[in-house]
Each structure stands twice: as structure tokens, then as C-alpha cells.
Amino acid sequence: MExxxxxxxxxxxxxxxxxxxxxxxxxxxxxxxxxxxxxNLPDGTVVGHAVGTPDQLVSFFHKLLEGPSFSRVDDLREKPLNEQMVYRYGDFSIVR
Incomplete structure (x- = not known):
């Protein structure tokens, strides 16, 4: 079962x-x-979409809160997306 x-x-x-x-x-x-x-957004924030199992997303968001060594994360906001978005992405990319 998937x-x-x-x-x-x-x-x-x-x-x-x-x-x-x-x-x-x-x-x-x-x-x-x-x-x-x-x-990156012009307002200085970073945004994105993430698709995964609940456990994968918890681990990923934990890493996003940690960030790289010279970063400082003040807040991480998340909101659910439409269920069809689950099938939209084949990998994880950086958008410019």
C-alpha cells in the first residue's frame, strides 16, 4: 500500500x-x-511547495527551521495545497 x-x-x-x-x-x-x-521572493522571504509523506514533511520542515549556518529563521509558515498538487512534481528544484 502506497x-x-x-x-x-x-x-x-x-x-x-x-x-x-x-x-x-x-x-x-x-x-x-x-x-x-x-x-526567493523580492520581500526577502523564501517560498516553495513540498510534497511528501507526513513523516518526510516533518523532517523537511525541521531542516528548514534549522537552515544553513549563516541563515536565521524567524518563522516558517505552511498551508495545505490542493490534493491534485501531490502528483505535479517529479523532483525538487530551485526556481529563479
Missing amino acids: AVRKAVEFQVIGRVQGVGYRYFAQTHALMLGVKGWVK
Whole structure:
């Protein structure tokens, strides 16, 4: 039986641009088997979509809260996405 997967939009607030944050997120997503994307926004935040099992997403968000060594995460916001988004992504990419 296939594990249930969820799709979530996330936004990371803090010092998360110019510190390798998107690459950090991509690396850990790929290691955990999380699909989706991540990108910088003009307001200084990082946003993305993440698709995975509940356990994968918990581990991924734990890593996002940790961030790379020169980052500072003040807040991590997440909201569920439409169920059809679960099937949209084949990998985890950085969007420019």
C-alpha cells in the first residue's frame, strides 16, 4: 500500500537570502524524498511547495527551521495545497 502524501506551500521568514538557503532546502528535500520547488521572493522571504509523506514533511520542515549556518529563521509558515498538487512534481528544484 502506497503511503499517503500531502502537498504544502511554505514560506520561510528571516535571513534566508544570500546564505545558500535554497540549495540547503533542495539538498535536504532530495535526501528525504520530498518533491516540489523553492525560490526567493523580492520581500526577502523564501517560498516553495513540498510534497511528501507526513513523516518526510516533518523532517523537511525541521531542516528548514534549522537552515544553513549563516541563515536565521524567524518563522516558517505552511498551508495545505490542493490534493491534485501531490502528483505535479517529479523532483525538487530551485526556481529563479
